[in-house]
Amino acid sequence: MIYLDNAATTKISSKAMAAMMEIMQNHYGNPSSIHGLGRDARKYLRQSRESIAKQLEVSTDQIIFTSGGTEANNLALFSYILEHQDQGKHLITSAIEHHSVLEVFHRLEQEYAFEVTYLEPRDGQLAIDDFQAALRDDTILVSMMAANNETGALLPIAQIGKILQEHPAAFHVDAVQWMGKRPFYPKELGVDFATASAHKFHGPKGVGFLYTSQPKLKSLILGGTQENKYRAGTENLPAIVGMATALEESLENWEYKEEHIRNLRQTLVASLPASVTVNEAKDQLPHVLSLVVPQVSKDSLLLQLDLAGIAVSGGSACTAGTLEPSHVIAACYPDHPERNNHSIRISFSDDTSLDDVTTFTQTLKKIIGG
Known part of the structure; x- marks a missing residue:
């Protein structure tokens, strides 16, 4: 084929697969357990977070592990927007976003009376002047993908991030197609939220992460205190280790x-x-x-x-x-x-x-x- x-x-890389097998066979404790096997597992969880944070040049407490890009997009958007709706009810995104972004905005329109501006591309490209014309005083969040998953078109996230330095709106970037192909530095780009999925850069399916510069998010999954209380549930340690390994390898x-x-x-x-x-x-x-x-x-x-x-x-x-x-x-x-x-x-x-x-x-x- x-x-x-x-x-x-x-395809998952041999290096990532070997790292996952090592965890499954020899480091199978629950990272939340206090005994020796739990502490051993927690060490690998910490090392994986440190590795990813290093690649993005951010702090380890700004990385939240998720089940993939879809969950990460939902967590960032729902959590931030609903918590800040008293500051404004206007949102901006593009008409070519992934469905895990577009469907969130559709629900926010239908059930929470938000107004969303969907920027239309011109000949496949998003024009920065269209974004500037759409930005309003009551805009509380802008969401743009870094690279489109169907055409490969790059959206002007660096320019948008620079413009938003003078505006209180948060900036969310779906970096799923970009991550692992080129370096991605959220702070340099002025990004508040960035999402990634491991299986797009030779890692395993079913795991991803959210970068967030926001200190307070409401968890969408309740039941435990994992991931700094942002995402309840026992971490998928083998997949997380595989993801960290694959990201580092992909950017070499x-x-x-x-x-x-x-x-x-x-x-x-x-x-x-x-x-x-x-x-x-x-x-x-x-x-x-x-x-x-x-x-x-x-x-x-x-x-x-x-x-x-x-x-x-x-x-x-x-x-x-x-x-x-x-x-x-x-x-x-x-x-x-x-x-x-x-x-x-x-x-x-x-x-x-x-x-x-x-x-x-x-x-x-x-x-x-x-």
Whole structure:
């Protein structure tokens, strides 16, 4: 199987898997227990938190372990917004956010009477002047993803963070697609909340983290005092250790890895049939490539590629199996509705090879001709 769906999930690294096995076999105590095995487990929990905090250049008490990016987004947004609604009822986000962000805002609109401004991209890119025009005195939080999971478009989070230095609104960044591919420094970017999920950078599924600069959050999961009372429940220590190991490993020589991926992307694009176009934005993370294949519907194309042993996707894995069109492609290209039924996503990792790319383009040509 040729795997080109790394934006959905990555293969766990051998190093992360070995670290997890070591914990499961030899350090299986509950980190909250006071006996020797518990203290031993707590040591590895502490070391993992220290490792992640070091990568982000933040304090260890600012890292909260969660079950993944979805929970981390929900925790940050619901907790902060509902606690600060007396300061304003206006929120800003983009129309191309992950559903774990958009659905939170939809509920806040419907059940708590918040007003949300959804910024629309222009040719796949978010314009900073649109953000500035939307910002109001009663805006209490801004939420923007660092990199879009369907097109790879980079949102202007550094510019937004700088603008918000002069505004009391909190700044939440969904960094799930960015984390592990490039360094991410929340304090430098002016970010109050940042979320990550381990399985996007060669770690295990079912674990992630939330960075928060806010000293007081209300837990959404009740029942214990774990994670500084922010997230009740026994920590998934093997997965947390695997995540910390994978993040550190992913950021080693990240520039070399990105150059490898950039070369693969350029090779793939140069080898495409003339009829295939790219859903391209001005600023992009090279790991994600959105293609428009007009000759065949995306569902049919995905099936044919799968039968040929090639794994790609039609968009976000969180909406796979639904008949709904991609909200990202629809928002990015409103004047080209036909793109939604003909767009597929290719996503690379440092494990992707030139042979993988060559086989994909050759197979695509066989399917559509050209």
